Amino acid sequence: MLTVELFGVLQQAAGDRQLQLDALPEPPTVAAVLDQLARRHPALAPHLRRVACAQGDSLVRQDQTIDTSRPLVLLPPVSGG
Amino acid sequence: MSRMTEQPLDMGQLLRETENDACGALVVFGGIVRNHHAGKGVSGMSYSAYGPMAEKVLAELEQETLQKFPVSECRIVHRTGDLAIGEASVLVVVRAPHRGDAFDGARYAIDTLKVRLPVWKHDFYEDGSDAYQDGVPLETAASRDAENSQ
Numbered sequence: 001m002l003t004v005e006l007f008g009v010l011q012q013a014a015g016d017r018q019l020q021l022d023a024l025p026e027p028p029t030v031a032a033v034l035d036q037l038a039r040r041h042p043a044l045a046p047h048l049r050r051v052a053c054a055q056g057d058s059l060v061r062q063d064q065t066i067d068t069s070r071p072l073v074l075l076p077p078v079s080g081g
Numbered sequence: 082m083s084r085m086t087e088q089p090l091d092m093g094q095l096l097r098e099t100e101n102d103a104c105g106a107l108v109v110f111g112g113i114v115r116n117h118h119a120g121k122g123v124s125g126m127s128y129s130a131y132g133p134m135a136e137k138v139l140a141e142l143e144q145e146t147l148q149k150f151p152v153s154e155c156r157i158v159h160r161t162g163d164l165a166i167g168e169a170s171v172l173v174v175v176r177a178p179h180r181g182d183a184f185d186g187a188r189y190a191i192d193t194l195k196v197r198l199p200v201w202k203h204d205f206y207e208d209g210s211d212a213y214q215d216g217v218p219l220e221t222a223a224s225r226d227a228e229n230s231q
Contacts, residue, residue, distance in 0.1 A: 007131055008201035009213040052219035054199075057133040059221050073131060079216030080128070080159060080200030081112045081171050081191060 002033065003071040010051070010076050013043045018071070027065040033072055034062070050077050084139040085130055087162040095174045099154035104176035106183035110191050112171035114164045118214065122207035128161045128170060131199040135159070138197050142190060150186035152177035157190055159200060196220040 004019045011017055021036055030053050038045040053060050054073040066072055082094055092109065099107075114126050139157045146155040154176040164170055173190045177183035195217065202214040218224075 007129060007199070008203075008216075012213060050218045052221055054131065054134055057137045059134075059219075061221075073134075075131060075134075075199045075219050076201070076213075077216035077218045078196070078199055079202040079214040080130075080198040081195050 002068040005071045005073045008076045031062040085135045090169045106180035108175045108183040108187040110173040111169045116166045125205045127203040146190045151182045152186040
């Protein structure tokens with residue numbers, strides 16, 4: 001089971017701050033997680049092409065495999081300042 | 082002061098923290114919540130952040146600015162939570178021996194913050210509607226490498 005944390009417009013689209021995903025390949029790549037998310041939560045799909053992903057305080061690339069015991073954080077386009 | 086904070090930003094404290102007798106120039110950039118966006122009246126704004134990464138990004142950006150420009154001091158703080166019109170959302174303080182370098186360093190710091198800091202603006206409009214501002218995709222090390230190779 002993987003926890004996916006959402007920020008910004010993704011929270012609004014999903015109606016929640018986090019989601020749980022199961023039945024992922026082990027270990028999954030970030031790209032595989034995003035693919036599953038798009039299929040299971042169609043409201044997120046239009047936004048996923050522009051997200052960056054992180055675990056802890058580090059970004060993870062889409063071709064990286066991830067440790068599913070740690071949340072995957074989805075970061076939509078940013079608007080700080 | 083933490084770099085990411087829900088408390089009102091304290092410019093006086095930043096100025097005290099960066100005092101440096103070798104610097105003849107001080108540049109402060111402040112980002113302020115304004116009362117309009119995309120042609121609509123704004124009544125307030127809420128800033129959210131991915132905290133663990135945001136604090137690290139600002140610390141690294143301060144160091145990067147100090148390394149890239151002949152500046153002696155650089156501090157950046159960003160506010161989160163609900164802000165009213167006229168409140169500061171971000172402060173960048175740069176001190177350097179000379180003004181040109183201080184302007185350049187401060188400009189670099191705020192422009193880079195805009196593409197690297199995981200923070201999101203949520204506008205609340207005077208007509209009762211609200212929306213997250215459409216931002217820019219987060220700049221990653223991979224995207225920087227691709228940009229630099231062009």
